[in-house]
Amino acid sequence: MARPASLSGFPEWLPAQGIVEQHVLDTLRRTFELWGLSSIETRAVELLEQLVSKGEVEKEVYLLRRLHEDPADAGEEREGRQLALHFDLTVPLARYVLENAGQLQFPFRRYQIQKVWRGERPQEGRFREFTQADVDVIGNGELPFHYEVELPLVMADALTALRAIGLPPFTIQVNNRKVAEGFYRGLALQDVGGVLRTVDKLDKIGPARVAELLVAENGADERQAAMCLTLAGIRSPDVSFVERVRALGVEHPLLDEGLTELARVVEAAGEHVPGVLVADLRIARGLDYYTGTVYETVLDGHPDLGSICSGGRYDELARDERNVYPGVGLSIGVTRLVSALLGRGFSRATRSVPTCVLVALPDEKRRAECDFIARALRERGIPVEVSPSASKYGKQIRYADRRGIPFVWFPGDERDDEVRDIRSGEQVPADAAAWEPLDEDRYPRVVPG
Amino acid sequence: MARPASLSGFPEWLPAQGIVEQHVLDTLRRTFELWGLSSIETRAVELLEQLVSKGEVEKEVYLLRRLHEDPADAGEEREGRQLALHFDLTVPLARYVLENAGQLQFPFRRYQIQKVWRGERPQEGRFREFTQADVDVIGNGELPFHYEVELPLVMADALTALRAIGLPPFTIQVNNRKVAEGFYRGLALQDVGGVLRTVDKLDKIGPARVAELLVAENGADERQAAMCLTLAGIRSPDVSFVERVRALGVEHPLLDEGLTELARVVEAAGEHVPGVLVADLRIARGLDYYTGTVYETVLDGHPDLGSICSGGRYDELARDERNVYPGVGLSIGVTRLVSALLGRGFSRATRSVPTCVLVALPDEKRRAECDFIARALRERGIPVEVSPSASKYGKQIRYADRRGIPFVWFPGDERDDEVRDIRSGEQVPADAAAWEPLDEDRYPRVVPG
Numbered sequence: 001m002a003r004p005a006s007l008s009g010f011p012e013w014l015p016a017q018g019i020v021e022q023h024v025l026d027t028l029r030r031t032f033e034l035w036g037l038s039s040i041e042t043r044a045v046e047l048l049e050q051l052v053s054k055g056e057v058e059k060e061v062y063l064l065r066r067l068h069e070d071p072a073d074a075g076e077e078r079e080g081r082q083l084a085l086h087f088d089l090t091v092p093l094a095r096y097v098l099e100n101a102g103q104l105q106f107p108f109r110r111y112q113i114q115k116v117w118r119g120e121r122p123q124e125g126r127f128r129e130f131t132q133a134d135v136d137v138i139g140n141g142e143l144p145f146h147y148e149v150e151l152p153l154v155m156a157d158a159l160t161a162l163r164a165i166g167l168p169p170f171t172i173q174v175n176n177r178k179v180a181e182g183f184y185r186g187l188a189l190q191d192v193g194g195v196l197r198t199v200d201k202l203d204k205i206g207p208a209r210v211a212e213l214l215v216a217e218n219g220a221d222e223r224q225a226a227m228c229l230t231l232a233g234i235r236s237p238d239v240s241f242v243e244r245v246r247a248l249g250v251e252h253p254l255l256d257e258g259l260t261e262l263a264r265v266v267e268a269a270g271e272h273v274p275g276v277l278v279a280d281l282r283i284a285r286g287l288d289y290y291t292g293t294v295y296e297t298v299l300d301g302h303p304d305l306g307s308i309c310s311g312g313r314y315d316e317l318a319r320d321e322r323n324v325y326p327g328v329g330l331s332i333g334v335t336r337l338v339s340a341l342l343g344r345g346f347s348r349a350t351r352s353v354p355t356c357v358l359v360a361l362p363d364e365k366r367r368a369e370c371d372f373i374a375r376a377l378r379e380r381g382i383p384v385e386v387s388p389s390a391s392k393y394g395k396q397i398r399y400a401d402r403r404g405i406p407f408v409w410f411p412g413d414e415r416d417d418e419v420r421d422i423r424s425g426e427q428v429p430a431d432a433a434a435w436e437p438l439d440e441d442r443y444p445r446v447v448p449g
Numbered sequence: 450m451a452r453p454a455s456l457s458g459f460p461e462w463l464p465a466q467g468i469v470e471q472h473v474l475d476t477l478r479r480t481f482e483l484w485g486l487s488s489i490e491t492r493a494v495e496l497l498e499q500l501v502s503k504g505e506v507e508k509e510v511y512l513l514r515r516l517h518e519d520p521a522d523a524g525e526e527r528e529g530r531q532l533a534l535h536f537d538l539t540v541p542l543a544r545y546v547l548e549n550a551g552q553l554q555f556p557f558r559r560y561q562i563q564k565v566w567r568g569e570r571p572q573e574g575r576f577r578e579f580t581q582a583d584v585d586v587i588g589n590g591e592l593p594f595h596y597e598v599e600l601p602l603v604m605a606d607a608l609t610a611l612r613a614i615g616l617p618p619f620t621i622q623v624n625n626r627k628v629a630e631g632f633y634r635g636l637a638l639q640d641v642g643g644v645l646r647t648v649d650k651l652d653k654i655g656p657a658r659v660a661e662l663l664v665a666e667n668g669a670d671e672r673q674a675a676m677c678l679t680l681a682g683i684r685s686p687d688v689s690f691v692e693r694v695r696a697l698g699v700e701h702p703l704l705d706e707g708l709t710e711l712a713r714v715v716e717a718a719g720e721h722v723p724g725v726l727v728a729d730l731r732i733a734r735g736l737d738y739y740t741g742t743v744y745e746t747v748l749d750g751h752p753d754l755g756s757i758c759s760g761g762r763y764d765e766l767a768r769d770e771r772n773v774y775p776g777v778g779l780s781i782g783v784t785r786l787v788s789a790l791l792g793r794g795f796s797r798a799t800r801s802v803p804t805c806v807l808v809a810l811p812d813e814k815r816r817a818e819c820d821f822i823a824r825a826l827r828e829r830g831i832p833v834e835v836s837p838s839a840s841k842y843g844k845q846i847r848y849a850d851r852r853g854i855p856f857v858w859f860p861g862d863e864r865d866d867e868v869r870d871i872r873s874g875e876q877v878p879a880d881a882a883a884w885e886p887l888d889e890d891r892y893p894r895v896v897p898g
Contacts, residue, residue, distance in 0.1 A: 007496075011492075012489075014549060015488065015553075018488050021490075036834030037803070038801065039464065040464060041467060041470075042461055043456065043459035044564065045456065062513045063516055064513065065511070067510040067568060084516070100463060268820070353485060354485055378483045381483070384483070384484075385558065389593065
């Protein structure tokens with residue numbers, strides 16, 4: 001876990017922990033690029049009016065103000081150009097797409113890995129600064145359904161790649177808004193949005209209370225409420241959920257469409273990443289803008305972590321005078337994930353520094369010679385540092401040992417140079433122009449904890 | 450250049466430009482790790498009191514305020530816990546070192562690549578958000594001089610590695626505070642700091658005006674002022690500057706020490722990175738906390754860009770009850786550098802997307818089959834996407850062409866699959882389980898513009 005920082009909610013890692021985070025980020029990036037997604041980065045700052053126009057006013061936003069303000073700024077604020085830190089990467093994506101639509105190729109396949117900020121109350125112990133990794137495909141005018149099949153596979157590949165460093169098995173839980181909405185309409189419920197929001201509280205307040213609320217607030221009778229709960233209870237790793245929904249006897253064209261789509265997502269995942277994805281008709285996702293498939297991902301056996309990767313289909317990411325831009329996307333909570341990898345001991349780095357070889361210094365007068373040994377090794381891609389001082393060799397070896405540096409290089413006097421593997425104590429003659437470490441020792445690796 | 454964004458000073462790149470930036474960042478990271486520097490990342494936010502305590506009150510700082518404030522926050526502000534965005538990576542490093550001193554190994558070798566923010570007035574056309582890449586070595590109690598020789602070599606290696614993508618030749622200009630200070634003291638000038646700050650204005654106001662100011666404001670007579678200007682005019686790519694300074698006849702122990710140190714920096718650089726570093730006694734660096742060697746780096750022929758990599762030795766980065774932490778460090782202005790690479794046409798990416806192969810879709814019904822072809826290629830590390838729709842092959846090829854995707858894969862019907870290099874038009878039978886692109890086509894590359 002991060003050492004307690006002086007500001008709660010702003011996690012920072014020690015160098016060895018940072019190596020684990022960097023490995024996660026590199027793995028995500030590699031996977032996203034193998035799927036042909038382009039990287040973009042947006043500024044940390046958006047206009048407040050754009051942040052709140054997305055109906056996300058309940059979000060805790062950090063506003064910016066210059067320490068040395070002057071009338072020009074105040075004017076800017078008066079004109080509604082108040083700056084604020086972004087709280088997710090979806091609103092910035094929408095703005096970026098509108099601003100650059102003429103120069104982007106659609107469907108626009110992008111990933112984006114950046115920090116976001118939430119102005120939570122410090123007491124709540126939540127992250128106020130954290131890194132997200134988002135993948136989205138954005139259409140211009142239309143976006144075929146098959147991207148709803150593709151994008152969870154991208155995330156499944158990315159998370160599967162992290163299994164090698166100790167990430168526990170995970171489950172991507174999938175539903176489709178059209179299933180729930182079609183089902184509710186088929187039941188003749190009117191307040192579809194209200195029912196959805198109430199059912200979304202299942203995990204928090206339990207089925208009995210949800211049933212009560214459906215009757216009290218969403219105009220359901222007891223039979224309708226029970227049917228909604230039955231639907232939400234259906235879960236299957238294959239397409240058998242379709243028959244179980246059909247057996248409830250509710251009919252609606254939107255329900256048919258949703259079941260067909262959801263079955264396609266489950267089928268494709270079963271073929272490409274077996275055992276990773278389940279249909280779970282309880283998944284609602286709070287956000288109003290989802291219109292098709294929705295996704296939530298949990299680490300098996302760690303439900304307390306919540307969802308580490310969520311998203312869905314939205315028919316209107318953005319809109320300008322001429323066009324509407326639909327999208328499908330998922331977002332990994334990188335900081336939450338890394339915090340779990342470190343805090344629960346799933347993963348660790350094999351050493352705390354990149355250095356593979358410490359060149360020992362026999363005498364301060366020979367530093368220039370040692371610098372050239374270091375350069376010769378470095379030119380062949382071996383991370384090296386030269387000892388900070390010409391202390392006794394025992395002390396220099398301890399310098400390496402404390403950092404986990406595996407090799408110490410001893411410059412020759414009359415004899416050849418020698419290199420010692422300080423883990424085994426084995427010491428052999430070596431030539432800086434030719435010696436190679438094992439590949440696994442060259443850089444720190446990240447391994448299961 | 451970046452497409453004009455709606456907020457001046459907050460640059461954003463299009464995907465192809467982002468590939469250039471990512472290449473720069475990867476190159477810096479690789480070089481820094483070859484020198485055994487560990488990566489750290491600090492939160493974007495510091496307490497205002499810590500930011501301004503460094504005497505940098507003239508910096509334009511962005512303060513944070515929660516949109517939904519409540520009395521608890523106001524309390525936090527009252528207690529001086531006002532949050533602000535960091536404006537460099539040095540103040541955060543000092544705080545990180547103090548906070549984690551017990552868990553860090555000293556000398557602490559670190560690099561840090563992050564965004565910083567400056568609350569400049571929007572009219573000024575300066576960056577208000579930009580990325581810096583810093584390298585520093587921090588000692589606990591003491592820090593040997595040889596790090597002042599080592600760290601400019603790290604940056605010289607990093608920038609030299611960027612020559613391959615079109616970065617023009619560059620010059621690291623080096624001076625030593627002790628040379629100037631010893632020289633001024635040897636001249637019996639009292640207001641050493643004032644003289645230093647005035648001489649630092651040479652580039653802006655010219656020698657005549659500097660001489661006037663030295664007399665008018667810093668207590669120099671005309672001979673002393675002329676001597677200061679003569680010193681500032683000395684520049685040499687080798688150690689010949691030492692004799693030229695000696696010839697001025699000024700004597701002071703601090704001057705001797707400074708000349709010896711500066712000569713060592715110049716000598717070592719001449720051996721390790723010939724032609725890159727010069728002694729330039731005009732370099733002063735405005736910041737008060739430098740105490741030894743100082744560095745500034747210009748792109749040859751592009752003085753208007755200003756320094757792209759600066760830094761120096763500071764005897765007191767931080768201090769707690771028991772210890773003082775001296776350091777040496779340099780910082781690259783990554784955004785300024787990338788902006789030059791793009792805006793002056795030095796560098797470009799060979800394509801705008803990571804995708805190497807577009808799998809063409811003969812028929813929407815065969816999408817599952819195409820997805821498996823894509824997976825087979827991807828599993829061998831080839832970036833692939835499947836065509837968004839089963840339009841005519843001509844249209845699908847144009848989809849690839851517009852993005853610079855070099856290969857289109859045609860799934861076989863009765864015959865084998867075939868792959869076409871759309872640049873040459875050559876089309877050959879291919880097996881997704883075995884076909885390989887040339888290494889240079891696998892990912893987009895960054896090349897001279």
